[in-house]
Amino acid sequence: MTASPRILEVRRNVLKHNDVIARELRERFRQAGVFVVSLVSSPGSGKTTFLEKTLSLLRPRYRVAALVGDLATENDAARLARSGAPVRQIVTGTVCHLEAEMIRGALGDWDLAQLDYLFIENVGNLVCPASYDLGEDGRAVLLSVTEGEDKPLKYPPIFHGADWALVTKFDLAEAAEFDFEAARRNLTAVCPGAAVLTVSAKTGKGMEEWVRVLAQRGRFAEG
Amino acid sequence: MHELSIAVSIVDLAQEEAAARHVRILAVHLKLGPLSGVVREALEGSFEIAAAGTPLESARLVILETPIVVLCPQCQAERTAPSMQALRCPDCGTPALKVLQGAELQVTGLEVEA
Numbered sequence A: 001m002t003a004s005p006r007i008l009e010v011r012r013n014v015l016k017h018n019d020v021i022a023r024e025l026r027e028r029f030r031q032a033g034v035f036v037v038s039l040v041s042s043p044g045s046g047k048t049t050f051l052e053k054t055l056s057l058l059r060p061r062y063r064v065a066a067l068v069g070d071l072a073t074e075n076d077a078a079r080l081a082r083s084g085a086p087v088r089q090i091v092t093g094t095v096c097h098l099e100a101e102m103i104r105g106a107l108g109d110w111d112l113a114q115l116d117y118l119f120i121e122n123v124g125n126l127v128c129p130a131s132y133d134l135g136e137d138g139r140a141v142l143l144s145v146t147e148g149e150d151k152p153l154k155y156p157p158i159f160h161g162a163d164w165a166l167v168t169k170f171d172l173a174e175a176a177e178f179d180f181e182a183a184r185r186n187l188t189a190v191c192p193g194a195a196v197l198t199v200s201a202k203t204g205k206g207m208e209e210w211v212r213v214l215a216q217r218g219r220f221a222e223g
Numbered sequence B: 001m002h003e004l005s006i007a008v009s010i011v012d013l014a015q016e017e018a019a020a021r022h023v024r025i026l027a028v029h030l031k032l033g034p035l036s037g038v039v040r041e042a043l044e045g046s047f048e049i050a051a052a053g054t055p056l057e058s059a060r061l062v063i064l065e066t067p068i069v070v071l072c073p074q075c076q077a078e079r080t081a082p083s084m085q086a087l088r089c090p091d092c093g094t095p096a097l098k099v100l101q102g103a104e105l106q107v108t109g110l111e112v113e114a
Helices: A016-032 A047-058 A075-081 A100-107 A156-160 A180-190 A207-217 B003-021 B040-051
Strands: A006-013 A035-040 A064-070 A087-091 A117-121 A138-144 A164-168 A195-198 B025-032 B060-065 B069-072 B077-080 B098-101 B105-112
Touching: A006 A016, A006 B003, A016 A100, A035 A047, A035 A207, A047 A064, A047 A075, A047 A117, A047 A207, A064 A075, A064 A100, A075 A087, A087 A100, A156 A180, A164 A180, A164 A207, A180 A195, A195 A207, B003 B025, B003 B040, B003 B105, B025 B040, B040 B060, B060 B105
Parallel strands: A035 A117, A035 A138, A064 A087, A064 A117, A138 A164, A164 A195, B025 B060
Antiparallel strands: A006 B105, B025 B105, B069 B077, B069 B098
């Protein structure tokens, strides 16, 4: 006769390793006085163009830099460097998302006190990045008008984690027959707290508003 | 598809506990919230792959799915949201800004040989 198994209670978060590093990073960012924003979206939603424009608009007034994650190429870093801001590339290889350890590795001994804003562009993927805290102060999720209004309902965890939902390529909204009110409803359903903005990096419409939102949330805005 | 790396973490974590307590693991109990961003079916398949060739090879992964609990600002009470696609109070419909539970990815227990 075999004894029945017993249950040992254990309480361990599976992603604790990532969470510990993310907490360290958050503290490092706070001490350096840099405000860190990560960008997530599906591939092709216009993250890099949007970030390039954001960097260019912020640069006259603030010290800005970017870390950019990509599976295989360094093309995005080369594009972003055109803004004149310091950019570091993280080539993730087969990994479909950024983890806190990769951010720590890419930062190395970078003196972050020399920066006002640091942007982290995640790998284009609406699924996996949702699970990983990168130590950022805020997360922006991008949804382009060509992707359809129901994307937030299809990928709730990533939209749920957003502080800002940015509807990109808004200059194409009419051509794509994009129903903004429906998109806003869907965004609000999965993330009631997110601020919803419409932007076009191409025409620049909405970008000033985004920059204003960032300026309100930066470190110097707090003190 | 990050479930495989998460499954590897679960196997590592369980092995660590097993070694520390000198026990053989029959099953790993996991709390999984829908907002964790982890897909149950993908994780179950990945667990088998991750456990292969380890002392957990024949262990089961027992998943307890947790509900999404929100704080309704209107009712001033904890409520279970209807779904991830509807983070609102089921009673009054007020959008819930505060999610109290539903993003868990936690090993809660190990079933071991007596």
